[in-house]
Amino acid sequence: MAARGKRDQNLWRNIKQTYDIETAGSMSDRPSSPHGALRRKALSLADLKPGECGTILRLQGNFCGRLRLLEMGLTPGTHLRMIRVAAFGGPIDIEVRGYQLSLRRDEAAAVWLGDNE
């Protein structure tokens, strides 16, 4: 791993993000796929990179901020765009329903993206 060039590392990261490749200790909270290791992964809002867009699949879990997120317009099927992320793992800044909203990463991790088909 250490010998890989930066380009390779980025490539590897993209593959890992697109397909849910089970590596030790990562993504353990996501449901494991019955069809083996390679599968279109459920992306969360926290995984988006600046400039990337996504559509909300659902809001995961029962946490207390869920209702507030829904009311602020983050309902299933809503299109959103990651604008920027704060330094040092700080909050993220997204565009949703024509306005700018900031949320912490743990809040964003509960917003699952994907096509509802």
Added chain:
Amino acid sequence: MQEDSNETRGLTIALVGNPNCGKTTLFNALTGLRQKVGNYPGVTVEKKIGRANLPGGGQAHLLDLPGLYSLTPHSPDELIAREVLLGVLPGEPQPQVILNIVDASNLERNLYLTSQLLDTGMPMVIALTMVDSVEKEEGIIDAAALETAVGVPVRVVVATKKQGLAELLAAVESADGQEVRKRGWTLSPAVATETLKLQQLVQREGSMKPRVAFTEALTLLMQEGENSAAPYLPVAARHAAQEARERLAEQGVDPASDIIEARYAWIADVCEGVLHHPVERRRGPFMTNDRVDRVVMHPFWGYVLFFVVMAVVFQSIFSWAKFPMEWLQHGVELFATGLTKIMPAGDLRDLITAGVLGGVGSTIVFLPQILLLFFFVSLLEDTGYMARAAFLMDRLMSRVGLHGKSFIPLLSSFACAIPGIMATRTIGDRKARLITILVAPLMSCSARLPVYTLMIGAFVPGRRLLAVPLPGGHELTLLSLPGVTMLAMYFLGMVAAFGIAWLFHRTLLKGIPPTFLMELPPYRVPSLKAAAIQMVERAWLFLKRAGTVILAVSVVLWALSTYPKRNDLPEKDRIQHSFVGIAGHAIEPAISPLGFDWKMGIGIISSFAAREVFVTAMGTVYNVGESKESGNVNLIEKLRADVDPRTGRHVFTPLVAVSLMVYYVLAMQCMSTLAVVRRETNGWKWPAFQFGYMFVLAWAGSFVTYQAGRLLGWG
């Protein structure tokens, strides 16, 4: 007929809208300065009422409700607004007309609250703001189409230019008594059935109007966890809601998502006919904003700008405020001197000059700092910068349970904790706000400086630690022992504040989940008028609420240090035999482990009201004159020379001085702060707790300092 009744009772209008929708600007424009600020009983939610003349000749009472994203109660603000609108808050009459302010540049999300307001069936008018910023992006908004789609009158207003205000008020006046037609949005069949059942139950058990019961039923279905439900609802309704949620869950239906999606589906329909954007809409509203954000929120330049802004704010409340503060103090002193000349000597004169004027003086001296800080806070909020600053600082602050917005209150607490604590109102998260209030007084405020200066000047040798030679044989001292000591005191306060914040975050307030979710509003030109109104409001609230407590405590403290009066003794010994003097002797056993004797005990007790009083109290105990500069020098000499007659050793040593400073860093010796905390937390519980924990911390800190120093042989 309607106008007749208006004249006799006045029309009550509730202003409701999202945060940043231009509600305050409209309220200011409609009422001018005819405003009154108070609190709703039992909570810290602010109640603003203003008056306006209706075109029909009647009077209107405008009730400015706090900015809301929804009627679902997530915060005390939303709970109060909801209860006022539904007419279930005891002692508050239900408003007759809702004036819903809708930001045209953020139509979708603003209409969410509108759809909830329409459900109540109350007479309603929509004021459409920010139409100009939609048009700037070459969008078209059709107010008439919105009126048809929503079913209530819509009026376009430009509050800053006072455009459309008369038409708006006329629409409000004629809306009185006009119930809103049926709701436009539809629930899915499963949820609709459960809602109807719940509505009927609430209507029957809580004897409520059908439309109100419908709103309550929806909220009950959406909110999980019983404690969050409105407390005035019958228990049976909450149980029924729980069962309904379980039944829906079995069918795989999530009522919260279902209800909210249904509303947004209706909103999408409305927007389609109302808002027409040019093709490149997607990025449109963000073009200008984005360019500014790229700098303001930049991982490097964003912080540079942030520190520049903070430096200006800090500088202004720390240095610029000094001049007006000194003028105020001189003014009060002059007044006291004048009174001394015209009034006959006696207890009454002393009470007025020392007790009352002392209390008034120590209250109004904070006004310049409060005014300046609120001027900046108002400006930072209105421009949209505050949210960006919170975005940048949140990572650092959230580690100890604070919020990105806690930074400004904590920073301004270096000047004075009072404006700092008052500024915590901008923090939306309840838990982070409480923690910020609890730790803010640990930041070394300017009232501690006289204590530090006296102790360092007297007992810390002026040794140079780091110096650079300058041409001409001079040396520029970069670091000296007194300077480092001073810095250490500031640092100790900061470390204590963050440590305690972390501790409370992990223990005391562990159960309250944090929330951050924050809108980044578009940049806007701030209104100086709004900033001025907010400054005056804050100052007035401070004088009214804190001033009375401070005055009372000042008078009591004055009496305690004056009585029992021993006119037979020379003036310098009188304080020793007063109640404060007796108390100083009495607490000596408790403070001797910290290295303090009874004289310092007197200083600590008399400076309970305000820390800087310590210096004056020591001056009285050591009988040095009042004159400013020479007084301090004389006092320093007397402190250095003081020898305990029992042991023959010096009362003050450098170690005792450091221990005393540590005590003052950590102890809550400021009744003005306590009075403000009482106001901001709405009760004596938190100020009492704060006083207690800070006292324990101060005692322990001094104890460790003194005893460790003695073990190391410094004493």
